[in-house]
Amino acid sequence: MNAILNRKSLLLLSLLTFSGLLKAETWPPKVPFSYALGMAQYVELCSSCHGKWGDGSDQGPPLMHVFYKRSHHSNASFHRAIMNGVKAHHWNFGDMPPIAGATEGDVKSIVRFVRWLQDKKGIK
Numbered sequence: 001m002n003a004i005l006n007r008k009s010l011l012l013l014s015l016l017t018f019s020g021l022l023k024a025e026t027w028p029p030k031v032p033f034s035y036a037l038g039m040a041q042y043v044e045l046c047s048s049c050h051g052k053w054g055d056g057s058d059q060g061p062p063l064m065h066v067f068y069k070r071s072h073h074s075n076a077s078f079h080r081a082i083m084n085g086v087k088a089h090h091w092n093f094g095d096m097p098p099i100a101g102a103t104e105g106d107v108k109s110i111v112r113f114v115r116w117l118q119d120k121k122g123i124k
């Protein structure tokens with residue numbers, strides 16, 4: 001009896017550990033060095049509203065959302081959003097202001113990071 005219980009709890013424990021590890025492996029993902037700059041700029045300029053991992057906040061929508069996949073919102077629309085701001089139209093968070101201080105280079109590396117993150121999240 002005890003032996004069975006032990007075997008069962010061992011199995012349960014290893015399942016839990018394994019699924020925990022799997023989860024930690026996949027989300028949030030480990031950011032490769034080549035995306036670190038984009039992530040740093042994203043965190044500084046975007047995460048207060050769109051969340052650290054693009055999961056949204058009470059100030060703005062998640063960018064890890066099918067609305068924002070490549071075929072719905074192109075890189076050019078990201079560029080426009082950052083430079084000109086966005087009038088609220090999909091959500092009820094209010095308008096997105098133009099992001100002061102974002103350069104063309106920042107936009108490029110931020111968009112590259114966001115696309116990478118969307119791929120990791122399986123948003124295609």
Ligand code: HEC
Pocket residue numbers: 042045046047048049050059060061068073077078081082086087088089090091092093094095096097099102110
């Ligand atoms: C002050 C809050 C705030 C910040 C900071 C912010 N956003 Fe937004 N953003 C919003 C809100 C709110 C919307 C949703 C507007 C709507 O209702 O469709 C939005 C929408 C967008 C959209 C969709 C544009 C469209 O055409 O519909 C993109 C892309 C985007 N944000 C990217 C970014 C990026 C990249 C950054 C950082 C450089 C950023 N945002 C910073 C609040 C913010």
